[in-house]
Amino acid sequence: xxxxxxxxxxxxxxxxxxxxxxxxxxxxxxxxxxxxxxxxxxxxxxxxxxxxxxxxxxxxxxxxxxxxxxxxxxxxxxxxxxxxxxxxxxxxxxxxxxxxxxxxxxxxxxxxxxxxxxxxxxxxxxxxxxxxxxxxxxxxxxxxxxxxxxxxxxxxxxxxxxxxxxxxxxxxxxxxxxxxxxxxxxxxxxxxxxxxxxxxxxxxxxxxxxxxxxxxxxxxxxxxxxxxxxxxxxxxxxxxxxxxxxxxxxxxxxxxxxxxxxxxxxxxxxxxxxxxxxxxxxxxxxxxxxxxxxxxxxxxxxxxxxxxxxxxxxxxxxxxxxxxxxxxxxxxxxxxxxxxxxxxxxxxxxxxxxxxxxxxxxxxxxxxxxxxxxxxxxxxxxxxxxxxxxxxxxxxxxxxxxxxxxxxxxxxxxxxxxxxxxxxxxxxxxxxxxxxxxxxxxxxxxxxxxxxxxxxxxxxxxxxxxxxxxxxxxxxxxxxxxxxxxxxxxxxxxxxxxxxxxxxxxxxxxxxxxxxxxxxxxxxxx
Amino acid sequence: xxxxxxxxxxxxxxxxxxxxxxxxxxxxxxxxxxxxxxxxxxxxxxxxxxxxxxxxxxxxxxxxxxxxxxxxxxxxxxxxxxxxxxxxxxxxxxxxxxxxxxxxxxxxxxxxxxxxxxxxxxxxxxxxxxxxxxxxxxxxxxxxxxxxxxxxxxxxxxxxxxxxxxxxxxxxxxxxxxxxxxxxxxxxxxxxxxxxxxxxxxxxxxxxxxxxxxxxxxxxxxxxxxxxxxxxxx
Numbered sequence: 001x002x003x004x005x006x007x008x009x010x011x012x013x014x015x016x017x018x019x020x021x022x023x024x025x026x027x028x029x030x031x032x033x034x035x036x037x038x039x040x041x042x043x044x045x046x047x048x049x050x051x052x053x054x055x056x057x058x059x060x061x062x063x064x065x066x067x068x069x070x071x072x073x074x075x076x077x078x079x080x081x082x083x084x085x086x087x088x089x090x091x092x093x094x095x096x097x098x099x100x101x102x103x104x105x106x107x108x109x110x111x112x113x114x115x116x117x118x119x120x121x122x123x124x125x126x127x128x129x130x131x132x133x134x135x136x137x138x139x140x141x142x143x144x145x146x147x148x149x150x151x152x153x154x155x156x157x158x159x160x161x162x163x164x165x166x167x168x169x170x171x172x173x174x175x176x177x178x179x180x181x182x183x184x185x186x187x188x189x190x191x192x193x194x195x196x197x198x199x200x201x202x203x204x205x206x207x208x209x210x211x212x213x214x215x216x217x218x219x220x221x222x223x224x225x226x227x228x229x230x231x232x233x234x235x236x237x238x239x240x241x242x243x244x245x246x247x248x249x250x251x252x253x254x255x256x257x258x259x260x261x262x263x264x265x266x267x268x269x270x271x272x273x274x275x276x277x278x279x280x281x282x283x284x285x286x287x288x289x290x291x292x293x294x295x296x297x298x299x300x301x302x303x304x305x306x307x308x309x310x311x312x313x314x315x316x317x318x319x320x321x322x323x324x325x326x327x328x329x330x331x332x333x334x335x336x337x338x339x340x341x342x343x344x345x346x347x348x349x350x351x352x353x354x355x356x357x358x359x360x361x362x363x364x365x366x367x368x369x370x371x372x373x374x375x376x377x378x379x380x381x382x383x384x385x386x387x388x389x390x391x392x393x394x395x396x397x398x399x400x401x402x403x404x405x406x407x408x409x410x411x412x413x414x415x416x417x418x419x420x421x422x423x424x425x426x427x428x429x430x431x432x433x434x435x436x437x438x439x440x441x442x443x444x445x446x447x448x449x450x451x452x453x454x455x456x457x458x459x460x461x462x463x464x465x466x467x468x469x470x471x472x473x474x475x476x477x478x479x480x481x482x483x484x485x486x487x488x489x490x491x492x493x494x495x496x497x498x499x500x501x502x503x504x505x506x507x508x509x510x511x512x513x514x515x516x517x518x519x520x521x522x523x524x525x526x
Numbered sequence: 527x528x529x530x531x532x533x534x535x536x537x538x539x540x541x542x543x544x545x546x547x548x549x550x551x552x553x554x555x556x557x558x559x560x561x562x563x564x565x566x567x568x569x570x571x572x573x574x575x576x577x578x579x580x581x582x583x584x585x586x587x588x589x590x591x592x593x594x595x596x597x598x599x600x601x602x603x604x605x606x607x608x609x610x611x612x613x614x615x616x617x618x619x620x621x622x623x624x625x626x627x628x629x630x631x632x633x634x635x636x637x638x639x640x641x642x643x644x645x646x647x648x649x650x651x652x653x654x655x656x657x658x659x660x661x662x663x664x665x666x667x668x669x670x671x672x673x674x675x676x677x678x679x680x681x682x683x684x685x686x687x688x689x690x691x692x693x694x695x696x697x698x699x700x701x702x703x704x705x706x707x708x709x710x711x712x713x714x715x716x717x718x719x720x721x722x723x724x725x726x727x728x729x730x731x732x733x734x735x736x737x738x739x740x741x742x743x744x745x746x747x748x749x750x751x752x753x754x755x756x757x758x759x760x
Contacts (some may be wrong), residue, residue, distance in 0.1 A: 175620045286652035290641045291622050299626030303612065310614030380610035386576040389599035409714050 052136035079133040083164035091172025093461035126161035145311035162255035300398035321367030366479030372447035374399040376465035407440040438504030444510040527709040557720035560730035566713040574604035603671035611658035628674035675715030681712035
């Protein structure tokens with residue numbers, strides 16, 4: 001096996017955590033790993049089905065407008081944007097700041113072999129996204145119309161992620177370099193990452209509520225505009241509808257030339273870029289002062305808060321719902337109702353808000369969990385938690401309190417604001433506090449329990465446990481379902497809300513008992 | 527101070543430590559030697575309450591670590607073989623965290639200054655731990671294990687990564703602490719150091735204790751290296 005294939009194989013095993021599957025001496029562990037794999041597969045298939053469902057909804061309208069192929073162009077653009085936005089924040093970790101850097105660079109391997117293997121891991125991840133977004137529309141398309149070049153369609157999918165991946169690497173390096181210029185790197189990283197997320201979020205909101213006609217207009221307008229600086233999208237569409245060899249050659253050769261060029265440049269600039277990204281300012285003149293003495297639980301909590309803010313991706317991923325809610329309140333205060341309504345494509349904003357406010361606040365709480373990776377993030381320093389003379393429940397509570405530190409004030413601000421803004425009665429006002437608080441306790445405890453069940457301490461990059469781990473998916477999905485099912489399937493009356501509040505708090509108490517018994521035992525046995 | 531009673535620890539079907547019986551008295555500096563994978567780290571981690579175990583018991587000052595882990599842990603300091611600390615904290619924040627957890631209220635600043643000066647780390651305490659070298663992390667971990675005045679020190683390869691001056695200082699501190707009644711149980715591969723520093727020694731092979739006792743009685747007229755080589759090839 002060539003050196004490239006060998007290290008690519010190792011990278012992939014580590015990247016997708018495949019070495020764990022069927023590799024344990026214990027059958028129970030293998031069964032658990034297979035169950036996790038099946039669950040991930042289920043989530044993937046569920047998302048694929050959702051893309052198919054949306055594509056299928058649009059197809060009759062697009063056929064009526066005589067632009068059915070526009071669906072492929074739109075999906076091409078969506079997957080490109082998705083690849084760019086999801087890659088930019090992990091480029092630094094994958095290409096420059098990976099844990100096995102010193103080991104790999106000490107081996108007799110060429111730098112471009114190592115780089116190519118790392119880029120291959122990223123490519124395979126992006127290829128999975130491409131299949132997720134582009135195979136379901138294909139199935140929806142052939143349900144209505146014949147497609148002559150369907151073998152070519154599948155083969156072209158392997159080329160589709162290359163250019164967006166290259167763009168994401170360039171943007172990712174630029175963003176990381178920009179963040180590293182700040183004196184306080186963490187603050188710099190927050191500012192840059194928050195800006196990127198805000199832009200992506202605004203674009204995604206602008207795409208809400210599109211119809212087939214909107215899709216046709218949006219599709220052709222977007223393809224025309226994007227086609228000016230990314231002509232491959234036009235080549236792609238022509239290839240799908242009427243095959244010609246020139247378009248094929250351009251579509252194949254351009255991305256490959258760009259990839260080779262990027263690896264060549266990256267190979268030359270690698271040391272300089274890495275040096276800038278990982279450099280740190282240190283001093284050697286610290287003087288001992290008088291220090292504040294804290295209670296052990298308070299000290300644990302302070303440690304957890306510092307852990308929380310140490311990696312900008314942790315807060316930006318885990319308290320996204322809180323940020324969303326606060327921005328919404330600020331938005332309504334600063335701008336008028338009409339501006340917000342047009343931004344979100346909502347008619348009769350006040351009526352909408354009155355009906356949906358409980359759902360919005362609760363959903364934001366369900367989307368905010370810092371606990372689903374709090375155990376995993378102990379990483380190799382987990383021995384400290386095991387060694388210190390503190391009861392297990394206090395350690396778990398210190399992690400829970402971090403989540404509640406953000407959720408409870410957000411609920412207080414949002415519920416107070418919306419309660420006054422919508423002139424709610426006393427009971428409804430009170431429920432606007434209680435239901436979200438119930439959900440805040442629910443997601444916090446559930447996240448912690450899931451992470452106790454499936455911790456991962458041997459990650460190579462913190463993003464793996466902050467964004468890509470099973471407890472994160474499970475907490476998010478169950479959190480969302482737990483809000484959507486009771487608050488959308490039935491009319492939400494005051495008495496229904498009172499019942500819902502009681503049920504949520506009973507579940508919260510059960511979860512706390514579970515955490516205090518099973519959770520503590522699990523923590524001791526890890 | 528530390529007593530292993532029929533202590534056994536399994537990893538699946540493999541017995542990592544098998545029916546270990548050992549007693550470390552007050553004032554002992556007890557060396558624990560053995561080849562890689564012999565069960566030294568497993569034994570130390572179990573004694574520190576980090577690893578759960580299946581067989582026997584471990585008593586700290588007469589209290590079972592299984593029955594009352596919190597009380598036992600208050601009397602212990604554990605130093606791992608690889609000092610993976612909280613990289614996101616500053617050195618001084620980590621020391622204050624440990625002081626808060628072990629409720630070191632009196633003379634905290636004095637103690638921090640005494641030990642960090644001794645290991646040449648004071649000037650760097652304002653930096654985050656992720657900027658530290660392996661040796662600096664090891665020094666910080668050692669300081670954090672000394673600062674709350676434990677009655678029992680469990681050290682796993684404490685001299686690895688230390689510069690000669692710090693190695694000397696650590697040995698002096700170990701002697702000084704045992705004079706005050708503290709007990710030290712530590713693993714090492716540096717047999718010369720063990721022979722000169724310790725009053726007792728135990729050799730472990732494939733999870734089983736092969737010899738243990740007073741250093742003089744174990745050695746007779748041989749060196750520790752000779753005894754070790756004999757015992758592991760028996």
